[in-house]
Amino acid sequence: METQIGSIQSPQPSSPANAETAPSHGFFSWYRDITANERRTFWSCKVGYALDAMDTQFLSFVIPTLIATWGISRADAGFIGTATLLTSAAGGWVAGILSDRIGRVRTLQLTILWFAFFTFLCGLAQNYEQLLVARALMGFGFGGEWTAGAVLIGEAIRAQDRGKAVGMVQAGWAVGWGLAALLYALVFSLLPAETAWRVLFLIGLLPAVFVIVLRRLVKEPEVYTEHKAREAQASEKTSFAAIFSPRLISTTLRAALLTTGAQGGYYAITTWLPTFLKTERGLTVLGTGGYLAMVIVGSYIGYVTSAYLTDRIGRKRNFILFALGSMTIALAYTHIPVNDTVMLLLGFPLGFFASGIFAGMGAFLTELFPTSVRGSGQGFCYNVGRAIGAFFPFLIGHVSQQMSLGHAIGIFAAAAYGVLILAALTLPETRGKALEA
Structure with missing residues (x-):
């Protein structure tokens, strides 16, 4: 049996994924230990x-x-x-x-x-x-x-x-x-x-x-093969619908809200910001290779930093930190007068926060669901967020007919990341949780 959702287990030595060893303190020292x-x-x-x-x-x-x-x-x-x-x-x-x-x-x-x-x-x-x-x-x-x-x-x-x-x-x-x-x-x-x-x-x-x-x-993974062996021995299979059972429905819905906030905010910022900055600010740096390179480098460093922090400070605090950073960047882009040089530099924090927030998502969703429906739960929650988030660009375009495009981007980005923060606060902290078959 899987432990109750949200509880923290002491590591189990039977599996490499759960091996009871001291945490890795160096940035990449964990890699040498696996x-x-x-x-x-x-x-x-x-x-x-x-x-x-x-x-x-x-x-x-x-x-x-x-x-x-x-x-x-x-x-x-x-x-x-x-x-x-x-x-x-x-x-x-x-x-x-x-x-x-x-x-x-x-x-x-x-x-x-x-x-x-x-x-x-x-x-x-x-x-x-x-x-x-x-x-x-x-x-x-x-x-x-x-x-x-x-x-x-x-x-x-x-x-x-x-x-x-x-x-x-x-x-x-x-x-x-x-x-x-x-x-x-x-x-x-x-x-x-x-x-x-x-x-x-x-x-x-x-x-x-x-x-x-x-x-x-x-x-x-060993935890999965052990689960399948026990499942075969018991001659019973768990339906994917178990993620909507009374035991898991609350976790499923809150995790879906978390991913909706992350992806809705990301699409709100990345889809319409270039149009806003070109049409309303008259900037030309957006279409250059230098700006794209700045965003991509910022994204990679954001992923790596977030990956480290999610184990260091916890899943929930990391989500909240990067959500607040993403909201700040959205407001800076849409409300602070900038020139091409400043915009080029702002490409780095845009990639850093908007992309880095996703680094902790996979581990968190893995730990929220039991092995029997881990793929089903993770697949549903992440992709419900993707589907709902895909409508944010359309909604911003519609609302921008009644207000400025900059205000529409700011409102939807703030709302999205606000939803993420609320969902993170209500979900259990899973850092260090061992997975059981």
Whole structure:
């Protein structure tokens, strides 16, 4: 049996993830203490998430080319992004259920193959409708990969270092984002734009090769295999609907509010800030490689810092700290007069806080749910937040017809992060919680 949600167990020596050893105090000393299998799991999840981010970010770079080549509107281009987010939410939940049924590693393999294949198909699209369908199907695997990878690494690493390890895996997103930017610059410098955008998507098939590594090197977490053995012995299976049982429903709903706040705030800031700063402030630095590099570097350092802090000061305090930082940045961007030089520098804290808040999410959701429905619970909560958050850009655009765009961004960002803070305050602190089969 799993311990009651929110309780803190003393570590169990039977599993590497729960081994009773002293906490790691150095920034990366935890990595030296983990086993070879845990290191393979860590790097497999990190590389998988970076490749996921790379394939996902290709679209943002080629939208101007698609508008010029096919003559589609900005609304049409934006709808591709919205469709991808909504299907990724569905894919994340399905992958969570699958990871409880067929295993964390196998689900991770399937989701990587899925998003790589449909990214490749995007490069073969002959019209807008075909690209929309291929990209939406790609989103199904994109959302699923996060869920499967987060559960896998969360179960593989010992309790006292789980936050650092899962957060460092999450930092792979910034690496993939940067890789997408570099590939975009390289491909578009060598080929004409009408061909280059297709080549960029075709490159997206390469992550499929990574599945061979996963099949050979990565094993299921011990806590999961022990649970499946006991489940088979008892001849009974737990339904994914158990996350809505009287025992777990309160945790499920509050965790969903937490992720909704994080993702709603992120989409509110990142979707509309460039438009606001270009149209109402007349800034030109937003479209430059220097500004993008500043945001990406800030994101990576934010992920790493948050990963360390979530084990150091606790999950809840870390969420609140980064939520307050994100709110401050949103208000600074929309209410303080700035020039291009100041805006370039502000790209760093924007990436740092808005992205870094997600580093603690995987470990926290892993610890909130029992092993039998850990994937289902994590997949549902994170992706409900993604689905609801996807509507924030639309709502801001609608409300901005009645007030300034800057005020609309500030209101929605503050509301989103306020919801996150309230949810964090009501949820149990899980730092150091051991996972049991």
